[in-house]
Amino acid sequence: MKITPEEVERVAALARLQLDGPEVERMTRQLDTILSYVAKLDEIDTQGVEVTTHTQQVVNAFREDEVQPSLQPEQALANAPEDNGASFSVPRIIR
């Protein structure tokens, strides 16, 4: 097995997903299939190959420090499940 049910539960918690028992089992099975498939890559010898973070050769894509118009607050809030007309509303959070 490439992944355990405990790891699936942990990843679910990090992603704020609530999974019940059968779901954990199903996800473990599916993720295991995916990971096993991807694990094929491990068979390639990468000794001496530089770590690749980007596949393109482009570097230094910059913009100049200029202010552009922002959205209207109504537009910014348009997709919010709840708002008070000025801000997004979320369940009370105390950090």
Added chain:
Amino acid sequence: MDFEIVIGLEVHAQMNTKSKIFCGCSTEFGAPPNTHTCPVCLGMPGSLPVLNRQVVEAAIKLALATDSTINQENIFARKNYFYPDLPKGYQISQFELPIAEHGKLEIEVEGTKKTIGITRIHMEEDAGKLVHDELEPVSHVDLNRTGTPLLEIVSEPDLRSPAEATAYLKKLHAIVRYLDICDGNMQEGSFRCDANISLRPVGQEEFGIRTELKNMNSFKNVQLAMEYEVRRQRDVLLDGGRVIQQTLLWNPDKAQTETMRGKEEAHDYRYFPDPDLVPVVVDQDWISTVAAGLPELPDHRRRRFCEELGLNDYDAEILTSSRELADYFELALAEYGNAKKLGNFMGTELLREYGAEEIEACPVRPSQLARLLKMIEDNTISGKIAKTVFAEMLDKGQDPEVIVKEKGLVQMSDEGELQAMVREIIAANQEQAQQFRDGKTKVMGFFVGQLMQRTKGKANPKLANKLFQQELNTP
């Protein structure tokens, strides 16, 4: 048992660019909620962040000013976590290849110099702001600050006392302000600091268990919070207990650190390179160009003030604590010439009213101060009167000449006029005159005081002394 304190600081400095790090929204502070957002900083699917060149410039400046090694190729990473102030579900930051590493900063505490290592400097975006509703179990999210450029500066755990940590923080603060890359406003959160603190028995190699301190929004609070936390940990350890690794918030009202409410989760940020942003390549040409434009930094300026202007270390340190103050000093000096006297006057009279960073708001301009001090030099007014005139200048913003003239404060240096008064005072105070002749020279103060009273402080003090000496010694 004796403990050694180990402190490392993480500083977040907001860059004073006009626009955000990855989009063109304004970074202006205090705008109505959610008026500075766009699809990029709201984290809308399909939007593409593009890096603000000015942020890279600022990072290069700070790297050069802290003797850091610039990574010629550096990349952005996603730091994944869920919180309502972070619309994308990840913060764009730098992880494996930050823009700069291995820097250092020199601090001085009670005359002892020490070099503090800087682990890394990296570019990242700020998160939004949460306002907790007073009544409802609701938090309001304002995303104006989302995407404001930050430089995070992480120190090595080289600091051994809250005083050293504060000195480091002040030095870093002075540097970002000298470089003009951050406004340094701690109240508004544009210069923030988290501290990692632990204690270990003296002589022990490995670090003790640390706590992380947050929410210290002034130099004073930083020092108080760290001192409190050191005492707290020491008490725990002396009682045979164990320090719990946790994040603590400083409560300035109660002057204590508090555990954050709610359960803390183990952090697992699952960093990975951000595919939306291409690598940043900083070549030697770019570094040289930025280096050529660097201003004189506080350490260098302080040394110059000592070596070339003859100031003592203490005055030089104070006068270079902000770029504006040092500029003010040098402008006034160009007209007045006596660095020591100018430094003294600024250190006492000016800095009592205006902090080193508020000097630009001071109505008395450098040239006016220089002219005031020149009036002492050429005996137009006494040093004491100068303080009164200065207070008036601060109050009304008028020129010193105008105040001196309008209030008739010109020093009395007419020998004949003063001599007459001196004789009258001696005649009226025969007892004290005899005491003086008997060797009780302290009564000189009394006599000069009498003359000052009669002249409303305008008598030339040197001349007054001379005349009394003369008259008292020749009966």
